[in-house]
Amino acid sequence: MPLTRALAASLTACCCLTAPALGWPQDTPTQSVDTGAELLAEGYTVRAIAQLEHALGRNPFDPVVLNNLAAAYSQRGDYARAQNLLQRAQRLSPEDPTIRSNLDATREWLNHLADRSEAQQRERAREVRQNAQEPLRIPPAPPPLWEPPQRSP
Numbered sequence: 001m002p003l004t005r006a007l008a009a010s011l012t013a014c015c016c017l018t019a020p021a022l023g024w025p026q027d028t029p030t031q032s033v034d035t036g037a038e039l040l041a042e043g044y045t046v047r048a049i050a051q052l053e054h055a056l057g058r059n060p061f062d063p064v065v066l067n068n069l070a071a072a073y074s075q076r077g078d079y080a081r082a083q084n085l086l087q088r089a090q091r092l093s094p095e096d097p098t099i100r101s102n103l104d105a106t107r108e109w110l111n112h113l114a115d116r117s118e119a120q121q122r123e124r125a126r127e128v129r130q131n132a133q134e135p136l137r138i139p140p141a142p143p144p145l146w147e148p149p150q151r152s153p
Contacts, residue, residue, distance in 0.1 A: 063093035
């Protein structure tokens with residue numbers, strides 16, 4: 001057993017020493033959140049999502065990370081995922097006005113998209129009904145380009 005503990009301690013020390021050289025993250029959870037928010041503010045949405053997902057992996061119960069990650073996903077157009085994250089954040093911090101406001105705005109936008117989609121479907125159905133009332137204009141059959149060979153009896 002002592003060898004296993006010594007080996008684990010050596011590996012931990014080795015990772016701590018080599019991680020910066022390998023480019024592994026050495027930040028604290030707060031730094032991850034701050035960096036993710038900064039990247040998002042600068043328009044680096046994909047990088048912000050990666051950073052915030054990393055922070056969320058460290059603490060899946062952080063409402064600030066959930067809110068910021070929702071903002072990043074909404075910038076990418078993934079409003080359903082943003083709503084899910086905001087609902088989780090609201091359960092963790094029900095009194096936070098920013099989370100409440102973001103959740104309300106996301107729900108409103110999703111409802112708008114659903115209404116627009118329904119209106120487009122109704123318009124398509126109306127066009128189909130209208131086109132069905134018009135006589136079909138079938139073009140004449142094309143002329144034969146070759147005559148099949150006649151078989152002799």
